[in-house]
Amino acid sequence: MAPTTNNRVIFAAIPKDYPIPGETTVYDTTQTIDLDAVPLNGGFIIKTLVLSVDPYMRGRMRDPEIKSYSTPFKVGAPTTGYGIGVVVRSEHPDVAVGKYVYGGELPHQEYTVLSSAEGLVFLEKDPELPWTVYVGAAGMPGKTAFMGWKELAHAKKGETAFVTTGAGPVGSMVIQLAKRDGLRVIASAGSEEKVKYMKEIGADVVFNYKTTDTAEVLAREGPIDVYWDNVGGDILDAALEHSALYARFVICGMISGYNTGHTGIKNMHQTFSRSLSINGFIVSRLEPKYDTEFYATIPRALASGEIKYREDVSNGLETVGDAILRVQQGKNTGKAVVVVAEE
Amino acid sequence: MAPTTNNRVIFAAIPKDYPIPGETTVYDTTQTIDLDAVPLNGGFIIKTLVLSVDPYMRGRMRDPEIKSYSTPFKVGAPTTGYGIGVVVRSEHPDVAVGKYVYGGELPHQEYTVLSSAEGLVFLEKDPELPWTVYVGAAGMPGKTAFMGWKELAHAKKGETAFVTTGAGPVGSMVIQLAKRDGLRVIASAGSEEKVKYMKEIGADVVFNYKTTDTAEVLAREGPIDVYWDNVGGDILDAALEHSALYARFVICGMISGYNTGHTGIKNMHQTFSRSLSINGFIVSRLEPKYDTEFYATIPRALASGEIKYREDVSNGLETVGDAILRVQQGKNTGKAVVVVAEE
Numbered sequence: 264m265a266p267t268t269n270n271r272v273i274f275a276a277i278p279k280d281y282p283i284p285g286e287t288t289v290y291d292t293t294q295t296i297d298l299d300a301v302p303l304n305g306g307f308i309i310k311t312l313v314l315s316v317d318p319y320m321r322g323r324m325r326d327p328e329i330k331s332y333s334t335p336f337k338v339g340a341p342t343t344g345y346g347i348g349v350v351v352r353s354e355h356p357d358v359a360v361g362k363y364v365y366g367g368e369l370p371h372q373e374y375t376v377l378s379s380a381e382g383l384v385f386l387e388k389d390p391e392l393p394w395t396v397y398v399g400a401a402g403m404p405g406k407t408a409f410m411g412w413k414e415l416a417h418a419k420k421g422e423t424a425f426v427t428t429g430a431g432p433v434g435s436m437v438i439q440l441a442k443r444d445g446l447r448v449i450a451s452a453g454s455e456e457k458v459k460y461m462k463e464i465g466a467d468v469v470f471n472y473k474t475t476d477t478a479e480v481l482a483r484e485g486p487i488d489v490y491w492d493n494v495g496g497d498i499l500d501a502a503l504e505h506s507a508l509y510a511r512f513v514i515c516g517m518i519s520g521y522n523t524g525h526t527g528i529k530n531m532h533q534t535f536s537r538s539l540s541i542n543g544f545i546v547s548r549l550e551p552k553y554d555t556e557f558y559a560t561i562p563r564a565l566a567s568g569e570i571k572y573r574e575d576v577s578n579g580l581e582t583v584g585d586a587i588l589r590v591q592q593g594k595n596t597g598k599a600v601v602v603v604a605e606e
Numbered sequence: 607m608a609p610t611t612n613n614r615v616i617f618a619a620i621p622k623d624y625p626i627p628g629e630t631t632v633y634d635t636t637q638t639i640d641l642d643a644v645p646l647n648g649g650f651i652i653k654t655l656v657l658s659v660d661p662y663m664r665g666r667m668r669d670p671e672i673k674s675y676s677t678p679f680k681v682g683a684p685t686t687g688y689g690i691g692v693v694v695r696s697e698h699p700d701v702a703v704g705k706y707v708y709g710g711e712l713p714h715q716e717y718t719v720l721s722s723a724e725g726l727v728f729l730e731k732d733p734e735l736p737w738t739v740y741v742g743a744a745g746m747p748g749k750t751a752f753m754g755w756k757e758l759a760h761a762k763k764g765e766t767a768f769v770t771t772g773a774g775p776v777g778s779m780v781i782q783l784a785k786r787d788g789l790r791v792i793a794s795a796g797s798e799e800k801v802k803y804m805k806e807i808g809a810d811v812v813f814n815y816k817t818t819d820t821a822e823v824l825a826r827e828g829p830i831d832v833y834w835d836n837v838g839g840d841i842l843d844a845a846l847e848h849s850a851l852y853a854r855f856v857i858c859g860m861i862s863g864y865n866t867g868h869t870g871i872k873n874m875h876q877t878f879s880r881s882l883s884i885n886g887f888i889v890s891r892l893e894p895k896y897d898t899e900f901y902a903t904i905p906r907a908l909a910s911g912e913i914k915y916r917e918d919v920s921n922g923l924e925t926v927g928d929a930i931l932r933v934q935q936g937k938n939t940g941k942a943v944v945v946v947a948e949e
Binding site: 331332495499514515516517520525526527528529530531532533534535536537538539540541542543544545548 | 674675838842857858859860863868869870871872873874875876877878879880881882883884885886887888891
């Protein structure tokens with residue numbers, strides 16, 4: 264068979280602030296692949312079906328000299344991330360053609376030759392869910408909410424939780440888990456449309472942090488027993504100021520600082536005044552403990568509508584760069600997913 | 607019997623920064639008390655023997671409108687704090703003359719009439735220890751170290767701990783508890799004399815934070831698994847920067863901010879990058895859990911020399927104001943105690 268295109272998204276340069284399509288990320292159509300002839304050396308080829316675009320990716324677009332929990336993207340190579348593919352040819356004894364794989368390091372390209380299945384999860388799809396959900400509410404962001412909440416919130420019925428980025432894929436799941444546990448939920452997001460969505464999924468007090476002062480809301484509706492932090496900065500400071508005695512702070516992310524630098528937190532002395540417990544986590548470190556429980560319960564709850572989710576789907580690999588930027592700007596409504604190919 | 611003097615230390619004004627003797631605290635010699643005639647109404651009189659001077663007292667010298675974990679001092683009334691007294695007259699059925707009491711709210715005056723024994727601890731003195739120790743290594747600061755370490759450090763043999771204010775009454779106890787648990791200990795203090803003392807009590811790496819850059823020491827000797835914070839500010843930031851994966855931060859106090867305001871903490875994003883656990887505490891909230899174990903073990907370990915301590919003792923109630931200032935300036939060498947009267 265003749266070679267087919269193998270289009271890619273290349274990490275072209277380390278961004279100064281926001282990652283601009285055409286500068287930071289470049290869509291490249293120069294490569295081809297011969298699916299029948301390319302040597303596999305005992306490995307297999309996957310065809311990329313969906314790719315996930317997530318806030319943490321900004322942290323990988325850094326000078327490789329700077330250490331962090333994630334490996335840096337390599338300038339000149341494709342960006343990578345969570346995604347789902349289908350095996351189209353295989354020499355690997357454990358990897359059959361037609362199997363679906365979920366991985367956290369899939370290159371942003373149409374086809375990828377892999378030598379090993381290490382780190383991949385083989386998925387069975389719920390017939391009522393599309394594959395896109397398996398990188399969202401049933402994928403990394405859903406796991407982030409589920410596992411972080413289970414491990415660190417120590418939620419008690421009747422308590423008050425404050426959830427930031429409550430309309431996003433992580434925050435919207437946290438709101439619903441908190442409501443299931445019987446908490447009163449205050450939730451914030453950055454647009455009126457997002458505020459409306461948070462109300463729809465059950466948050467008790469909702470507000471737009473861009474037009475309403477977070478500290479004022481928390482002064483009126485708090486103090487808060489659980490704080491779910493996806494933003495950091497001034498909002499973390501306001502949460503510290505309006506925390507209850509023995510409050511738990513679950514530090515999941517700090518998007519306010521990813522592009523323009525982290526601001527100093529002024530209220531850390533509340534940590535001892537109020538005997539606070541502030542815990543950070545990375546979902547991959549909790550997966551071994553909770554993966555079985557997660558896959559056994561959450562996809563079904565999503566398919567039945569018991570837990571709601573929404574997606575912001577764009578089509579075609581060429582939309583990845585724009586999706587990356589929009590997520591950093593908070594312009595996505597729902598989990599950002601790129602459909603690269605139908606099966 | 608004729609009335610006797612009942613000299614006092616009065617909280618005269620809320621300080622702008624450091625609490626100045628003669629302005630913030632005023633020694634007052636105008637009062638008298640008739641120990642035989644003063645009505646007790648079923649209560650008792652204690653004669654003050656020793657008073658404790660501690661960093662947290664600065665937090666009580668505030669505008670009473672500002673909420674905090676401690677009650678504010680009242681302008682015009684005596685300052686109060688941890689202390690030990692002996693009962694010299696009693697109408698209370700459970701409080702015999704000659705009993706020794708330990709309390710956290712003793713007024714800074716020679717004699718005090720109390721109506722209730724609530725909140726007081728009746729102490730039996732180890733014959734080899736002076737009473738002063740019972741407000742220090744065998745009192746609140748010792749309990750702070752012992753209970754905070756037991757509850758929050760989750761120390762494992764072979765790990766590295768970093769202890770700030772390591773020559774002070776809390777920090778010096780923490781260093782010794784960490785060494786008993788088999789940790790390697792980095793410790794900082796603010797003078798060469800204090801640095802020498804930290805080495806004497808077993809710290810492995812010691813330095814003067816005023817002349818040596820904390821971040822440089824931690825870059826070379828870290829990363830750190832346990833951080834004991836008594837200071838906050840830039841040193842907390844350096845500890846965050848050089849923390850190990852899954853490090854525990856025990857937030858005990860932040861004296862760097864008490865007099866001149868808290869600086870912003872810039873490295874809080876390490877909380878999720880490294881899955882940190884940052885926990886604050888107030889010793890009084892842990893006493894119900896650990897008091898029995900503490901009194902059963904620590905005074906004996908102090909008397910035998912197994913755990914070392916040192917005191918900075920001044921004599922006479924008139925020295926309280928100066929002791930309060932010196933503690934805020936870090937000029938005390940050892941636990942600051944004022945001996946008000948011999949028995």
